[in-house]
Amino acid sequence: MTGIRKTSLILIGSIILTSSWVAAQTEEANNILGQAGAGVIAIVSYGADKAEILKGSALALAEDVVVTAYHVVSQAFDIEGLNIKGKKLKIDGLLGVDKALDVALIKLKSKVQACPSGPSTA
Numbered sequence: 001m002t003g004i005r006k007t008s009l010i011l012i013g014s015i016i017l018t019s020s021w022v023a024a025q026t027e028e029a030n031n032i033l034g035q036a037g038a039g040v041i042a043i044v045s046y047g048a049d050k051a052e053i054l055k056g057s058a059l060a061l062a063e064d065v066v067v068t069a070y071h072v073v074s075q076a077f078d079i080e081g082l083n084i085k086g087k088k089l090k091i092d093g094l095l096g097v098d099k100a101l102d103v104a105l106i107k108l109k110s111k112v113q114a115c116p117s118g119p120s121t122a
Contacts, residue, residue, distance in 0.1 A: 038060075038083070038084060038112060038113035039059060039060035039112060039113050039114055039115035040057060040058070040059060040060070040084060040115070041057070041058050041060070041066060041081045041082060041083050041084075041089060041112060042055065042056075042057055042058075042081065042082040042083075043055065043056045043057060043058050043068050043072055043073065043079060043080070043081055043106075044079070044080045044081075044082070045072055045073055045075065045076035045078075045079055046076060046077055046078040046079070046080065047075070047076070047077050048077040050078070053075055053076060054071070054072050054075075054076075055072075056068055056069055056072030056073075058081070058106060059115050060112045060113060060114045060115050061105075061114060061115070062114050063111045063112060063113070063114055064092075064107060064108045064109075064110075064111060064112075065095065065105060065106070065107060065108070066081070066105070066106050066108060066112070067103060067104070067105055067106075068103075068104050068106060069102050069103070069104070070097050070098065070099055070101075070102045070103055070104040071102055072104070073094065073104050073106070074097075074099075074104075079091045079106070081106075081108065081110070083112060089108055089109075089110040089112065090108065090109035090110050091106060091107070091108060091109065092106075092107040092108060092109045093106075093107055094106060094107070095107050
């Protein structure tokens with residue numbers, strides 16, 4: 001067998017093996033999104049000139065509190081939230097930030113479903 005044929009067979013075999021692994025990962029991701037999708041929102045930060053600065057995501061800790069990365073909202077003049085269905089969510093303001101950990105808590109005027117927490121292993 002020539003080197004090209006061996007390489008081709010190895011490549012085809014690795015593609016077949018990894019495709020089943022990727023399909024399993026996709027199915028797991030879809031299950032997680034189905035369970036927690038209502039608690040995930042998209043954050044869009046706007047500057048003073050109403051130009052989009054950054055986009056990010058946030059996770060709902062409670063029905064009116066979400067957590068996101070501080071750098072997403074740090075330079076923002078205005079912030080907008082969008083739920084998984086594309087509906088705009090009104091933002092009340094920032095509850096607190098930790099610049100060192102790059103974390104910001106945002107208070108919502110709208111209500112969202114809090115993300116489910118997993119089992120404790122402690």
